[in-house]
Each structure stands twice: as C-alpha cells, then as structure tokens.
Amino acid sequence: MLGETKRDRQAERREATRAEIIDAAWDMTGEVGLAQITLRGVAERVGMRAPSLYSHFDSKNAIYDAMFGQAWSECLAHFESVKEQVPPGAREAVRFAARTFFDFAVRDLARHQLMNLRTIPGFDPSEENYAPAVAALDLVREIFHRHGITAPEELDLFTALIGGLVDSQHANDPGGDRWARLLDPAVDMFADHLGLP
Amino acid sequence: MLGETKRDRQAERREATRAEIIDAAWDMTGEVGLAQITLRGVAERVGMRAPSLYSHFDSKNAIYDAMFGQAWSECLAHFESVKEQVPPGAREAVRFAARTFFDFAVRDLARHQLMNLRTIPGFDPSEENYAPAVAALDLVREIFHRHGITAPEELDLFTALIGGLVDSQHANDPGGDRWARLLDPAVDMFADHLGLP
DNA sequence: GCTGTAATTCTAACTATGTTAGGTGAAACT
DNA sequence: AGTTTCACCTAACATAGTTAGAATTACAGC
Incomplete structure (x- = not known):
C-alpha cells in the first residue's frame, strides 16, 4: 500500500x-x-x-544513553569485522584483543569522553544500549576461552590492566602516547603471567 | 600582645x-x-x-579543590606514617605499596568519588592541593628506586595496573571485592615481570 | 482538493543551581 | 567612642533541564 x-x-x-x-x-x-x-x-x-x-x-540523559549505545555498537561492529583476523597463537591473540580494545577506547570512548558517563548524575545505561558493550566483552572472552583461559579472574585482570592504561593515557597524557607505548609490554607481562607460549 | x-x-x-x-x-x-x-x-x-x-x-570548584587537597594530604600523611613499615624485600615492598595505595584509593578516593573530579566542568586542581598527590607518588617512586627499579615506564605500568583495579572495583563492583581480590595476583604478575626475588 | 488527525516544532515559563551586588550588624582596632 | 573590617545576610541574575500548551506541518480518508 x-x-x-x-x-x-x-x-x-x-x-x-x-x-x-x-x-x-x-x-x-x-x-x-x-x-x-x-x-x-x-x-x-x-x-x-x-x-x-x-x-x-525523554531527557538529556537519554541522549547520553543513545551516544553510549552508538559508540559501543560501532565498537562491536568493528570487533566483529576483525574477528577473522585474530592470530592463531595464544599470545598474539591476546595482544590483538588488547590492541583492538585499546585503540577503540582511546580513539572513541576516551576522545568522546564516554567513560565519564558513569559520573553524570543519574546516568544509567539502558539494557538495550548496554548490550553491545557486553557483547564486545563476550568476544574477548571467547578468544580467551579458545586458548584455554577460562578463569573469570584472568579476564577481569586483563580488562583492569588495559582499562588502567586507557585511563592513565586519557587522564595524564591526552594527545600523547606515554601509556600507549606501555600496551605491548603490559600484554607481554600478562601473557607471561598466564604462561602463554 | x-x-x-x-x-x-x-x-x-x-x-x-x-x-x-x-x-x-x-x-x-x-x-x-x-x-x-x-x-x-x-x-x-x-x-x-x-x-x-x-x-x-571563590567558587564551587574551589571547594572541590580543597576536598581534593585534603584527601591527598591525608593519604600522604598515612604514607609517611607507614613509611618505616615498608618490608625490606623488593617484592614485599612493591606489594606493600600497592596495598597501601589501593586501600586508600578504594576507601577514600573512590568512596568520596574524588576520582570523578577530573570530569567536573572546569575543575583543575591548584598547585598547592595537587602537591600531596605528587609527594605520595614520589614516596612510591622512592621505594622502587630503593630496589633498583628506576625506569619511569615501570612506575607508569604500576600506577596504571593498580589504578585499573581501583577503577574496575569502583565502577563494576562497588561494595564488593571482585577486583580487590585480584590485587595480590596482579602485584605478583608485576613483580615477576620485573624479575624481583 | 479538502478536512480532520496525528506528529513535530514552537513560545513561554517553571525550577534548580552557581554566582554577584549590595546591605547589616557585630567584632576588632585605634 | 568612633571607625573599620568582615562574615553573613537578602535579593536577584544567568544558565540549565524540563514542562505546558499553542501553532504548524505532514499525512489519511473522503
């Protein structure tokens, strides 16, 4: 019609x-x-x-919410698009995941200051807009599982480590690369800790 | 008079x-x-x-500034007060520094949400109130130096690692201990990475 | 094409908040 | 005692997010 x-x-x-x-x-x-x-x-x-x-x-926070959802959707889409490029080796796979997330976080999350969202009064991401963030983390979890890293603590440690670098980079040297340069050493440290080949 | x-x-x-x-x-x-x-x-x-x-x-931000300064002053005072208790061994010393800072950050910085200060429009800590934060970091640097850890990158990695744990704990499990429990493993990972005895 | 309906945008205004202007009264100094 | 200082006051302004309700626009059915 x-x-x-x-x-x-x-x-x-x-x-x-x-x-x-x-x-x-x-x-x-x-x-x-x-x-x-x-x-x-x-x-x-x-x-x-x-x-x-x-x-x-409905409100200003609803706009923030939509921005949050869109950013993570784009992140998830990017993750999906490079999924096939994850290297076969365990150490290289972890390095790839770290680099992919770090780049996204510094480029988009941090640049758009979306990480500051949680400090905005009353902001609470909707289930719908939070979903891509969860899905993106699931992809990382899947990579870890593929190489026998199944303990949730190890994924937590990984996210804290990468998140700490992103945060430090963002807070203490925006525009520079002081912490960005530490990404590879940090991942190696983590890989050694896991005993990855 | x-x-x-x-x-x-x-x-x-x-x-x-x-x-x-x-x-x-x-x-x-x-x-x-x-x-x-x-x-x-x-x-x-x-x-x-x-x-x-x-x-x-002078302004609302000046109050935030004073809060920031007071919190870090207390942190520094606490650091000074436990300075003599730093264990002699390198690994134990790093663990001690991590635990001391983590506890302070989770208990005071995070609880009072002072880490969110940098997201407050126009907030920029005054030289005077920023000083204790610098001094506290200097104390950690001194501990590291004492054990031959002099590369600035290692201290950066340390702060990012601990900061990441604090942040994750604060953001994802406030009131719990999901990331707090990872502190010791994280420090061991870091110590192994440095080759500390 | 015209008309009623629904959706989108408008103006006006309310409330809350940081902030400024200017006055008041008590304490401190001479 | 007279003067000055200063912490506090009331009144008000500017800017926010938000709401109410009118006006305009886009669409559907006749």
Whole structure:
C-alpha cells in the first residue's frame, strides 16, 4: 500500500532527525566536553529549539544513553569485522584483543569522553544500549576461552590492566602516547603471567 | 600582645568554618554523589546561606579543590606514617605499596568519588592541593628506586595496573571485592615481570 | 482538493543551581 | 567612642533541564 510507504518514510525521517541530534551532541562533546554540552546548544546545531528535542528523547540523559549505545555498537561492529583476523597463537591473540580494545577506547570512548558517563548524575545505561558493550566483552572472552583461559579472574585482570592504561593515557597524557607505548609490554607481562607460549 | 591573640582566634574560627564546610561537602558527597552536591545544601548543613560560602571559597570548584587537597594530604600523611613499615624485600615492598595505595584509593578516593573530579566542568586542581598527590607518588617512586627499579615506564605500568583495579572495583563492583581480590595476583604478575626475588 | 488527525516544532515559563551586588550588624582596632 | 573590617545576610541574575500548551506541518480518508 501507499500508506505503508509514506509511514515508512515518516519513520525514516524521524530516525534521521534522531541521528542528527546524536551527531550534533557528539560534535559538541568533541569541542567542549561531555558534561558541558547543553540542550540549547545541541538543538541550535540541529536547527531547532531545545524543547523540540523532547520529541525524540525523554531527557538529556537519554541522549547520553543513545551516544553510549552508538559508540559501543560501532565498537562491536568493528570487533566483529576483525574477528577473522585474530592470530592463531595464544599470545598474539591476546595482544590483538588488547590492541583492538585499546585503540577503540582511546580513539572513541576516551576522545568522546564516554567513560565519564558513569559520573553524570543519574546516568544509567539502558539494557538495550548496554548490550553491545557486553557483547564486545563476550568476544574477548571467547578468544580467551579458545586458548584455554577460562578463569573469570584472568579476564577481569586483563580488562583492569588495559582499562588502567586507557585511563592513565586519557587522564595524564591526552594527545600523547606515554601509556600507549606501555600496551605491548603490559600484554607481554600478562601473557607471561598466564604462561602463554 | 593581646591584639595578636584576638586576631589569632579570629583566624582560627575562620579556619574552623572552612573545615566545617569541607566536612559538610564530604558528608553530602557520601550521600548523594560528588556531582550532586549543591551549595545551598552544603550551606544549610553548616547553618548558613549559599552566598556566604563565597566568603570562604571563590567558587564551587574551589571547594572541590580543597576536598581534593585534603584527601591527598591525608593519604600522604598515612604514607609517611607507614613509611618505616615498608618490608625490606623488593617484592614485599612493591606489594606493600600497592596495598597501601589501593586501600586508600578504594576507601577514600573512590568512596568520596574524588576520582570523578577530573570530569567536573572546569575543575583543575591548584598547585598547592595537587602537591600531596605528587609527594605520595614520589614516596612510591622512592621505594622502587630503593630496589633498583628506576625506569619511569615501570612506575607508569604500576600506577596504571593498580589504578585499573581501583577503577574496575569502583565502577563494576562497588561494595564488593571482585577486583580487590585480584590485587595480590596482579602485584605478583608485576613483580615477576620485573624479575624481583 | 479538502478536512480532520496525528506528529513535530514552537513560545513561554517553571525550577534548580552557581554566582554577584549590595546591605547589616557585630567584632576588632585605634 | 568612633571607625573599620568582615562574615553573613537578602535579593536577584544567568544558565540549565524540563514542562505546558499553542501553532504548524505532514499525512489519511473522503
């Protein structure tokens, strides 16, 4: 039916506006920081007034939530796309996982300051938007399992280690590589700890 | 002179009020979170009105700054007080440093959410209040030096590792000990990596 | 094509918060 | 005693997120 098509087009436009808002929010985040974005500023960038945003999002935190979900979706997509390239050796596989996550975290999570989200008053990612983050971690878990690393503690240690490097890099040397250069030694340390060949 | 005494007493009262404000801010932080404390709320707790706080602090961020400085001062004081108890062995010394810092970070920094400070718009610790944090790190550096660990990268790796554990613990299992239990294995991994006896 | 309906955007305004301006009263000094 | 200082006050401003309700736009059915 023609009605169906038109309704589809309407939904499409709605989705496009939504994406435009998120893009505007991200642009603004890159310029002034996550906590400093204002609804009026985002709205102006999209070409509307602040209250109109409420036709697309329930609150400012809902925008943060969508940004969070989109970032992790892109991360997951990237992980999926390089899944076949994971090297066969255990040590190399762990190194690959670390590098892939670290690059994403520094490039996207940290640059967009999404890691600061958890400090935003009242922010609590929705189940839906949290899912890709869980799925991405599952991929890492799967790589570990493939090489017989099944203890949850080892994955925890791995995430803490890489997360610590990301965080230090982000907090103490943004734009530099002081901690980025420690990634390979850190992974080797971890691999030695596991006794990986 | 008597005048001196009176002026001293006045300065004392001023200092006491300042401390009272910081205490109130900390109490409030413990209840509602760092970013959610309001000047009116803090003021009410102290028994005054919000604008009166400006007789003691230049801005809200100045209060955060003072909180930051106080927390690190206490940390440094604690470090100094246990300095003599650092075990003689290299591995034990590193373990001791890690445990001391981790406990402080989880108990005070994380509980008071002071690590979130850097996400607060415009927050930039003053030289004066940042000093104890630097001094505390210097103490760790000194311990490392004492055992021949002089490469700055190793200290960076250490701080990233412990910081990652603190952060994971704080973010993913507050109140639990899932990452706290990984502290000893992590330190052993690090010590092995350094080839410590 | 016209009309009713639904959705999107608008203006106006409310509330909360950090902050400033300017006044008041008590304590400190001469 | 008179003056000065200063901690605190009230009133108010600017900027936020958010809500209410009107206006406009896009669509569906006749």
